[in-house]
Amino acid sequence: MSDATYDVLGVGNAIVDIIAQADEAFLEKHGMPKGGMALIDEAQAHAIYADMGAAIEASGGSAGNTIAGVASYGGKAAFIGKVKQDTFGEIFKHDLTSLGVTFATPAATDGPATARCLVLVTSDAQRTMNTHLGACVNLTPDDIDADLVAASAITYLEGYLFDPPAAKEAFRKASTIARGAGRKVALTLSDSFCVHRYKDEFKALIDQHVDILFANDDEIEALYGNRDIAAAANDLASKIDVVAITLGSQGSLIASGEGRYEIPASPIDELVDTTGAGDLYAAGVLYGLSRHLPFAECGRLGSIAASEVIQHYGARPQVALAELA
Amino acid sequence: MSDATYDVLGVGNAIVDIIAQADEAFLEKHGMPKGGMALIDEAQAHAIYADMGAAIEASGGSAGNTIAGVASYGGKAAFIGKVKQDTFGEIFKHDLTSLGVTFATPAATDGPATARCLVLVTSDAQRTMNTHLGACVNLTPDDIDADLVAASAITYLEGYLFDPPAAKEAFRKASTIARGAGRKVALTLSDSFCVHRYKDEFKALIDQHVDILFANDDEIEALYGNRDIAAAANDLASKIDVVAITLGSQGSLIASGEGRYEIPASPIDELVDTTGAGDLYAAGVLYGLSRHLPFAECGRLGSIAASEVIQHYGARPQVALAELA
Numbered sequence: 001m002s003d004a005t006y007d008v009l010g011v012g013n014a015i016v017d018i019i020a021q022a023d024e025a026f027l028e029k030h031g032m033p034k035g036g037m038a039l040i041d042e043a044q045a046h047a048i049y050a051d052m053g054a055a056i057e058a059s060g061g062s063a064g065n066t067i068a069g070v071a072s073y074g075g076k077a078a079f080i081g082k083v084k085q086d087t088f089g090e091i092f093k094h095d096l097t098s099l100g101v102t103f104a105t106p107a108a109t110d111g112p113a114t115a116r117c118l119v120l121v122t123s124d125a126q127r128t129m130n131t132h133l134g135a136c137v138n139l140t141p142d143d144i145d146a147d148l149v150a151a152s153a154i155t156y157l158e159g160y161l162f163d164p165p166a167a168k169e170a171f172r173k174a175s176t177i178a179r180g181a182g183r184k185v186a187l188t189l190s191d192s193f194c195v196h197r198y199k200d201e202f203k204a205l206i207d208q209h210v211d212i213l214f215a216n217d218d219e220i221e222a223l224y225g226n227r228d229i230a231a232a233a234n235d236l237a238s239k240i241d242v243v244a245i246t247l248g249s250q251g252s253l254i255a256s257g258e259g260r261y262e263i264p265a266s267p268i269d270e271l272v273d274t275t276g277a278g279d280l281y282a283a284g285v286l287y288g289l290s291r292h293l294p295f296a297e298c299g300r301l302g303s304i305a306a307s308e309v310i311q312h313y314g315a316r317p318q319v320a321l322a323e324l325a
Numbered sequence: 326m327s328d329a330t331y332d333v334l335g336v337g338n339a340i341v342d343i344i345a346q347a348d349e350a351f352l353e354k355h356g357m358p359k360g361g362m363a364l365i366d367e368a369q370a371h372a373i374y375a376d377m378g379a380a381i382e383a384s385g386g387s388a389g390n391t392i393a394g395v396a397s398y399g400g401k402a403a404f405i406g407k408v409k410q411d412t413f414g415e416i417f418k419h420d421l422t423s424l425g426v427t428f429a430t431p432a433a434t435d436g437p438a439t440a441r442c443l444v445l446v447t448s449d450a451q452r453t454m455n456t457h458l459g460a461c462v463n464l465t466p467d468d469i470d471a472d473l474v475a476a477s478a479i480t481y482l483e484g485y486l487f488d489p490p491a492a493k494e495a496f497r498k499a500s501t502i503a504r505g506a507g508r509k510v511a512l513t514l515s516d517s518f519c520v521h522r523y524k525d526e527f528k529a530l531i532d533q534h535v536d537i538l539f540a541n542d543d544e545i546e547a548l549y550g551n552r553d554i555a556a557a558a559n560d561l562a563s564k565i566d567v568v569a570i571t572l573g574s575q576g577s578l579i580a581s582g583e584g585r586y587e588i589p590a591s592p593i594d595e596l597v598d599t600t601g602a603g604d605l606y607a608a609g610v611l612y613g614l615s616r617h618l619p620f621a622e623c624g625r626l627g628s629i630a631a632s633e634v635i636q637h638y639g640a641r642p643q644v645a646l647a648e649l650a
Contacts, residue, residue, distance in 0.1 A: 021644075054420040098378050177337075
């Protein structure tokens with residue numbers, strides 16, 4: 001992959017997070033399944049925002065977070081995603097490009113506002129997400145820059161892209177171009193609720209289009225109906241290049257044709273907000289894979305990035321990951 | 326003051342902070358005096374934002390932060406300040422009203438956007454601020470609700486209000502109404518650069534209109550030309566009810582006709598970002614004064630609030646101060 005201009009290209013929903021603390025009663029009152037990501041419309045977004053506590057705003061989006069992490073490790077990174085020309089769109093773009101990420105997808109000039117995710121963090125540091133997709137519904141196959149995909153060693157796609165219908169087509173276009181150019185396609189299953197929505201499509205995708213898969217134990221269970229993680233890892237490793245399964249505080253498992261690696265979690269001082277843990281784990285692993293580092297080292301970089309992001313509010317690193325590692 | 330509907334009413338510039346890390350070279354390149362607050366125009370705001378790193382957004386503004394702290398201690402609080410009807414205006418309003426703060430100043434429907442402050446945090450946790458006042462220039466005496474002022478035990482005014490000319494008149498109107506209603510007027514000197522800009526006016530104000538004064542050692546020096554803090558405290562305590570002088574990691578000094586109290590700083594685990602330290606100290610002291618707590622206890626509440634806010638990015642408390650105390 002040494003001829004690639006970019007180490008990793010991310011394609012995902014371009015979202016700004018609005019993050020507040022909440023108690024269990026708040027989640028119950030609003031019927032929010034704890035730990036999940038629910039899609040909400042504009043009216044719901046206003047109602048929840050009006051009822052939630054004082055917040056901070058920070059760029060988010062699953063693949064966006066991962067790409068920020070890759071750049072923070074010193075990787076050459078690019079992103080494709082749809083914002084609107086508005087305040088949150090400007091913030092989202094600034095927070096990627098200021099890290100050196102190439103982000104040239106044209107912002108929408110009309111239609112819904114830039115996507116926002118209302119993130120409620122409970123005292124156990126668990127996050128419950130409510131996403132108003134807004135401008136993300138306007139990401140179409142036309143936004144997939146074929147030259148950019150072909151110039152990227154790895155194209156990383158988030159499962160959440162299956163929610164906006166046109167984005168799903170953009171997803172398929174990107175993976176087809178990447179495969180055709182001899183590049184690698186990576187996928188994150190994103191969320192167990194998302195897996196339930198698109199189970200059969202995800203299974204077919206993994207069999208036919210994916211080289212590198214990221215998932216957590218809940219998503220594996222949602223996909224295969226049981227929690228035998230080791231068996232699932234072995235099965236997947238016989239079909240695709242690499243599978244990386246996160247196990248929360250237990251660390252992660254990386255499996256490939258070469259073998260299986262148990263990766264410990266990095267130690268932390270204080271667990272604050274788990275938002276972005278999986279995204280930043282993927283950042284470390286993808287950076288390592290793009291630089292052909294050994295699997296154990298890829299996993300270590302993933303664990304370091306995840307441990308940084310869960311010790312503060314917000315899903316983007318607050319320190320340069322290259323210095324942490 | 327037991328007949329007051331509100332413990333503390335804050336009047337200040339309504340600002341959303343955009344917070345990023347920066348190194349000393351960045352401050353030098355942009356000619357920013359470290360630790361200060363510089364006023365910038367819209368073009369400068371765009372240029373600095375384009376050059377600064379990935380950021381987070383959080384409601385700020387000196388008096389706004391203090392009022393958020395008073396509410397977080399369980400105080401009955403209100404705020405007067407000018408935003409525009411835009412995304413940052415909505416965020417600023419939400420972050421106060423969600424704490425139970427009364428904030429009814431009409432948002433501007435035209436004119437400049439809601440104010441933003443570009444906050445650069447260096448590795449020593451010092452913050453350097455660049456404020457585009459935006460909609461704050463449209464705060465006028467008409468926005469001072471006389472009934473609200475008269476119903477508030479303490480009206481708290483930030484020195485920064487002297488920067489937008491109409492707001493200075495609003496400031497004078499608020500202090501005159503408060504005094505006339507037999508209420509207390511509190512002032513923070515805000516910033517040593519601000520003191521240099523309005524030194525004579527601040528001196529006259531303290532002599533004629535202020536009951537409770539907040540300052541740090543730099544601001545006292547800017548006002549009186551020397552660093553003899555104890556002498557300044559004694560002198561001020563002979564003229565006004567209470568003076569509270571913060572001394573960074575050395576804690577603070579509270580002086581009144583009853584005596585002088587040395588208040589230790591609260592212990593912290595990690596110093597991250599000093600933005601809001603003085604604002605939150607004032608929150609604790611004002612809450613205590615409004616509830617007629619002993620001066621030493623007022624100081625303790627100030628130290629606790631300041632120590633909370635300097636251990637994370639952003640100038641508003643991330644936990645309920647009432648629980649911390």
